[in-house]
Amino acid sequence: MNKKRPKHLALHLIKLPLPGIISILHRITGLMLFFALPLLLLMLQMSLRSIETYTELQTLLAHPLSKVAMLVVLWGFLHHFCAGLRYLAIDLHYVKSLKDARNSSKIVLLVSLSLTIILGAKLW
């Protein structure tokens, strides 16, 4: 097991399969949501503390840049949410074959993106 073998991992040639893309996006969105936590808690605090901070938050969120940022966070949440449900389905043996794995990955991508568009359009 400890033989020193040469490795030829041509990373630019290795194509990540769709379930792999879902998996790495699950990690990236999870990390992103972790870094967004203090901001989200601050927003919760401002929304609840007083009518003044509530209106201040509304003004801050009306800015186009913060809308784009919130849209990214919303997508991150929805992707992490859908991919997480897929993992729970895998745990419960609902995903059995390679075909299931690929199809459910497509569903995760599709559902999280369309929910982002629908909810984003509603909030915009």
Add this chain to the structure above:
Amino acid sequence: MVNRIVVGAHYGLRDWLIQRVSALVMVIYSVSLAGYLLLQNHLDYDVWTGLFANLAMRTFSLLFLLALFYHAWIGIRDIVMDYVKPASMRLVIHTLVVLALIVYTIWSVQILWGM
């Protein structure tokens, strides 16, 4: 030989289970909250604070946030264990993440009960 790494996971099955239970708590909370908010005709400060004036809502919200923080700890720790190899760096990152999450916990109680 017992070879335990200080900055390792230690309790694989327990954390695996907590990750899933906390995920379910968050699913139920976020779907209920989103459903409730989407069904409101108009949403203003009074409706929003009125919702959080309810003790059950505050309790459920804190439960959601605690589940979120524990879930985040397991997730971040797993990422760190995969990509950060030196034990000293792991220790520093783990400590910072744990401290941040404890501060977020205290902050959450202040937000929900201090308004």
